[in-house]
Amino acid sequence: MPDATVANATIRPDEAAHFAALAKDWWNPKGSSAMLHRLNPVRLAFLREAIDRHWDGNSTSLKPLAGKSALDVGCGAGLLCEPLARLGADVTGVDAAPENVEAAALHCEGAGLDIRYMAGELASLGLGQFDLVTSMEVIEHVADKAAFIGSLASHLAPGGLMVLSTPNRTPQSRLLLIGVAEAVGMVPRGTHHWDDFVTPEDLRELLAGTGLTMSEPRGIAFSPLKGLHLSTDLSLNYIVTATRA
Amino acid sequence: MADKRDLLILGGGLVGMTLALAAARKGISSHVIDRADPAELTAEGFDGRASAISTASWNLFSNIGLDSALEPFGCPIASIAVTDGMKPGRIDFQPEAHEGSLGLMFTNRSLRLALFEAAKDEPLISWHARAEVIKRERLEFEVAATLASGERLEAKLMVAAEGRNSPTREDAGISVAKWDYRHRAIIVGLTHEKPHGNVAWEIFYPAGPFALLPLLDAPDGKHRSALVWTVNEKDAAGVLALSDRAFLAEVDKRMHGVFGAIALDGPRSSYPLGFHHTAKITEHRLALVGDAAHGIHPIAGQGLNLGLRDVGALVEVLVEGMRLGLDPADAQSLTRYERWRGLDSFMVAFATDGLTRLFGIPGRLPSAIRRFGMGVVQRTPVLKHWFMDEARGMSGTLPELMRG
Numbered sequence: 001m002p003d004a005t006v007a008n009a010t011i012r013p014d015e016a017a018h019f020a021a022l023a024k025d026w027w028n029p030k031g032s033s034a035m036l037h038r039l040n041p042v043r044l045a046f047l048r049e050a051i052d053r054h055w056d057g058n059s060t061s062l063k064p065l066a067g068k069s070a071l072d073v074g075c076g077a078g079l080l081c082e083p084l085a086r087l088g089a090d091v092t093g094v095d096a097a098p099e100n101v102e103a104a105a106l107h108c109e110g111a112g113l114d115i116r117y118m119a120g121e122l123a124s125l126g127l128g129q130f131d132l133v134t135s136m137e138v139i140e141h142v143a144d145k146a147a148f149i150g151s152l153a154s155h156l157a158p159g160g161l162m163v164l165s166t167p168n169r170t171p172q173s174r175l176l177l178i179g180v181a182e183a184v185g186m187v188p189r190g191t192h193h194w195d196d197f198v199t200p201e202d203l204r205e206l207l208a209g210t211g212l213t214m215s216e217p218r219g220i221a222f223s224p225l226k227g228l229h230l231s232t233d234l235s236l237n238y239i240v241t242a243t244r245a
Numbered sequence: 246m247a248d249k250r251d252l253l254i255l256g257g258g259l260v261g262m263t264l265a266l267a268a269a270r271k272g273i274s275s276h277v278i279d280r281a282d283p284a285e286l287t288a289e290g291f292d293g294r295a296s297a298i299s300t301a302s303w304n305l306f307s308n309i310g311l312d313s314a315l316e317p318f319g320c321p322i323a324s325i326a327v328t329d330g331m332k333p334g335r336i337d338f339q340p341e342a343h344e345g346s347l348g349l350m351f352t353n354r355s356l357r358l359a360l361f362e363a364a365k366d367e368p369l370i371s372w373h374a375r376a377e378v379i380k381r382e383r384l385e386f387e388v389a390a391t392l393a394s395g396e397r398l399e400a401k402l403m404v405a406a407e408g409r410n411s412p413t414r415e416d417a418g419i420s421v422a423k424w425d426y427r428h429r430a431i432i433v434g435l436t437h438e439k440p441h442g443n444v445a446w447e448i449f450y451p452a453g454p455f456a457l458l459p460l461l462d463a464p465d466g467k468h469r470s471a472l473v474w475t476v477n478e479k480d481a482a483g484v485l486a487l488s489d490r491a492f493l494a495e496v497d498k499r500m501h502g503v504f505g506a507i508a509l510d511g512p513r514s515s516y517p518l519g520f521h522h523t524a525k526i527t528e529h530r531l532a533l534v535g536d537a538a539h540g541i542h543p544i545a546g547q548g549l550n551l552g553l554r555d556v557g558a559l560v561e562v563l564v565e566g567m568r569l570g571l572d573p574a575d576a577q578s579l580t581r582y583e584r585w586r587g588l589d590s591f592m593v594a595f596a597t598d599g600l601t602r603l604f605g606i607p608g609r610l611p612s613a614i615r616r617f618g619m620g621v622v623q624r625t626p627v628l629k630h631w632f633m634d635e636a637r638g639m640s641g642t643l644p645e646l647m648r649g
Contacts, residue, residue, distance in 0.1 A: 029576050041577060044569035062272045062567050083570025110386040111572070112249070 012143055026077030026100070027107055032188045033079070035181070036137070040079055042220055042228045043136055043239055047163055050215075050241045051087075051132070054161045063088035071130040071155055073122055074138030078104035078115065084132070085113045092116045092127060122151050129157035136165040136239075139203075140196050146206055153210035158244065162212065165220065165239035169197035172235040176222070200238055212242040248371060250274040251563075251573045253388050253400035255378060255413050257281070259296070259353065260535030260552035261406035262360040263305070267560045267646060269369035270309045273567065276398045277364075278373045278390060287358050293432040293511050294353040295458055295471035297322065297445070301647040302553040303349060308646045314359040319349030320461045323443035330450050331501045350445070350458050350471070373398070381416055383530045388574075402574040403531045404559070406552075409521065411537035417528045423521035423540075428453050429481035431474045433513045434460070435496070436467040438505030448499065452477050453518075455499050469510060472496065475518065485515055524587055527579040532559055538586070557644030558585045585642070 025031040048064070051057060057064045066088035072081050075093030077100055085091045085108070095101050098119040108115045118125055133156045142148045156162055167173045174194045181187040198206075200217045207214045217238040221231035230239075252268060254261045257279030265275045298306070298319065306312055324339035325347055340347060364370050373392065380391040381403070388403040405413035414421070435457075446457040453475025460469040474496065476484050487495065489509055497507055521540045526533040535552030559582050566578035 037577070041566075041569055041571065044571070048569055060271070060564075060568070062564075064568075082572075086567070086570040086572075112386065 012141070026079065026103055033076075035187050036076075036079055038228050039137075039220065039237075040083075042230060043080075043165055044083055046165075046218060046230055046239050047134070048087075050161060050163055054241070054243070065089035065132065068131040069157075070132040070134065071127065073133070073135040073152060074141070075104060075117070076100050078108055078117070080134060080136060081115050081117075082108060082111060082113055084134070085115050089132065092118065092130070094118050094120070094122050094125065094127075096121070122155070123147075127155060129155055129160070131157050131160045133160065133162045134164070136163070137167075139164065139166045139198055140192060142196075145198065145202075146209060149206045150210050153207075153212055156212075156244070160243070162242040163239065164203070164242065165237065166203070167192065167197045167237045168234055169194065169199050169202075170235045173197060173237070176236060200234060200240070203240065207242045211244060213245045215241040215243075248276075249387070249399045249401075250276050250371065251401050251567075252276070252404055253390055253398060253402070254278070254404045254406055255381075255390065256406035256408060256411075256535075256537070257372065257374070258406065258408060258535070259356055259360065259549060260556060261404075262357075262364060263309070263553060264404065264406060264534060264556045264559065265370045266311075266360065266363055266367065267305065267309045267556055268563065269364075269367045271560060271564045272369070273560070273563060273573070274369040274371075276371045276373060276390075276400055278376050278378060278392070278398065280375065280377060282375050283361055287354060287361065292354065293434045293471060293514055295434075295460060296351055296353055296356065296549045297458065298349045298351055298356075299550045300346075300348060300649075301557075301643055302550045304647045304649050305553055305557050305644075307649075309363075311359055311363055314362065315351070315356070318355035318359075318461065319351055320459050321346040321443055322348045322350060322445045322459060325445045325447065327447045328449070331448055331499075346443075347445075350460055352460060352471070371398075378412075381413060383417075383528070388530050401530070401572060402563075405531065405533045405537040406535050407537055409519070409536040409540040411533065413531070414523075414533055414537050417531055419523055419525050419528060419533070421521040421523040423519055425517065425519045427478040428475050428518045429478050429515050430518055431472075431476060431481070431484060431513055431515045433472050433474075434510035435470050435472050435504075435507050436463065436510045437470065437507045438468070439503075440468050441470050441504060446503065450499065452480070457500070457504075463510070467510075468504070470504070474499075478517065481515060485513060525583070526586060527583045529576075530574040532579060532582060534559060554644065554647065555586055557646040558582055560646060561644045 026033050029037040051064050052059045064087055065084060068089050070084045070089035070091045072084065072091065072093045075081050075095045078093055081091050081093040081104065093104060093115055101117045101119040105117045133152055135152060139145055139148060152162060167177050177187065178192050178194055182189045182191070204214045217234055217240045219231040219234040220228060220237040220239060221233040222228050222236065251273045252275035254265055254275050254277045257277045261277055261279070265277045268275055306315055323346060324337050326335055326337050328335035338347060364372060377393040378390045379393050382389045383403060387399055387401060389397055389399045391397045403413065405411045407413060441459040443459050445459055448455040455475065456473040458471045458473070460471055463469050484492065484495065492513070493507060493509060500507070519540055523538065526538045534555040536548065538555060539551060541548055541551065562578045562582045563573055566575045567573055571578060
C-alpha cells in the first residue's frame, strides 16, 4: 500500500483547500494576502543578511544567489520564489495545493522568470538537495512537525543554509494574529490555529533532532509607526536560520 | 529577442541621463529614449543656460564618478547677495570657511558633455537618440515604448523624465496643479569688465527677479555670468525684439554697474514660467522625476537640484528593493519614493513660489517690509543657516547617493 505512506503525510487536506481558495488573490498587494505582501520585504531583508553572512557575499550585489539552488516549501503563489529567482538562484517551489502551484507558474511566466513549481508532498517528490532551503509561515500549518523538519533537513545540501519563519505561541500572538487580525480582515479567517504554533524552543529542538543548529531567532514585530519590522521582540512572529554544525 | 531592461527612461535630459548613470553604477540597466540629437545639444557655443549645482547634487555626481570630469567647469558660488531692487538692506549668504561653497555654477552644455561621455561606454545604458515615442504601454508584468521607427523597447519600470510637459504623465492621467506666472525668463550669457568675485546676485524687482549667476572665465580670459531676467509676459516680446544695444542698456540699468561694462555672450532665449506640482508621482510601473513631477520658479536655481534629489531617492528605493529580489516596479518601493519626495519638492516649490509673489508686490510699503524682513534674516543666524542649507540642498532626509 504505497499510497498509505503518502496519506500519512504532513498535509492537512482542509488546510490545502483553504489556500487554494486564496490562490487567485495571492498576487494582489491589496487583496487577502496583503499581510504577506507587507511581510515579504521584512523577511527578505533577514534572508538577504543571512545569505551575505553565510556565503560571505557582497552586500551590494544584485545577484547574491547566482549559481546556487534554492527550494521553497509551502511556496503559495511564489511570493518568495520570485525574489529568490531574481537574486540569481535556480529555484524550485513546492506547495501542497495544486491550485497554488498553477497560480505561481502562471505568474512566473508572465514575470519572465524561470522557476520549477511542483505540487504535492515534499518527501514524495524525490527532489535532490539544495544550497538554500526556505519555508516561511508554513510549519504552523503542518500536522507532523518533526517529519516535516526532517524532510526539509534531508533536502539541505552540505554547507547549505535553511531559513524558517513562523508565528510564536504566546498570548500576544493569540490576541493579535488570530483575534484582531482575523476580526478586522487583515488575515483571512481560519488561516491560523493557535495550538499549532511553534515556540522558538520547540523549533530549536525539532531542528536539533535532525542535526541542525538554529541561530538566535529575530522577531518580526508590528508597530503603528514602523509597520512590520525586524526586532528583538519574538512574541508575534520570528525568523531563524539553521545550518548543519 | 527584445533587449529587456530594468528601466525605460523617457527623456534623456540632465535628469534622465543622471538617473541612467546612477542606476548603472548600482547594476541597474536602462533604455534611455530622447528626441534630441546629442550633437546639437552639445554643439559649440554657449546657449546661456546654466545650472546651480548644490552640495548635495555635487555629492551625487561625485558618487557616480563624474567629479573629476566636471570639476574644471564648475564655478564656486562663494556668496549669494539678495537685494530688493538694489536698495539698501541686502542679505549676504556667505558660509563660514569650514562650511564650503554654496554650490557650483555650470553651463548646461558642460554638464551634458560630461554625462554623455560617461554614458557612452556604459553597457548597462542603451541610448536611443533622435527617437520619437509613438506608443507607451504599462502592462501587468512589464512596460514598453514603441518608437516611430517601429522598434519596441521593453523594461520593468517606466520613468518619465521629459520635463514639464511630460506626455507620459498626461498619458497616465496624472493631473497636476499648475498656475502660470504670466512671466517669461529671458536667458543670456554676459561678459563683464569686473570679476564677479564668485557672487551670485538675486536682485528682486516687482516685475520679477533678475539673477546673475557666476560662471568660470571664458577661455579668452573674459569674466562671465549667466543672466536670468524675469519679465512680465506682456513685455516679453518687446524685450526680446530689442536690438542687442538697447537690450544691453536695459540690463545695465538693472545692474547698477556692479560688474562694470557688460557685453552679450551668445544669443538670447526665453521660456514661460509656471509652477506645477502633483502629489502623485507614481502609478502602476511608473515614476515621475524632475520637472515632469514638479516645475518650480528658477528664482533660486533649485529646479535641477530637486530633479537630482528625485534621482537619488529613486535609485535608493530601487536598489533596496532589488537587492531583496523585488521587482524594480514593486508597489511598496514606488510608494516609498512617492512619500519621500512628495513633501520635500512641495516645500521647495512652495518657498520659491512664495518668494516670487512676495517680491512681486509693487509699492514703497511692501518694499520697506521686504527690506525689514531681509534685515531680520541677515541678523538671525538660525534663519540664515536654514536658507543656506536649503540652497545647498542639505535639508531633509538625504538619499545615500547625495551624502558626502
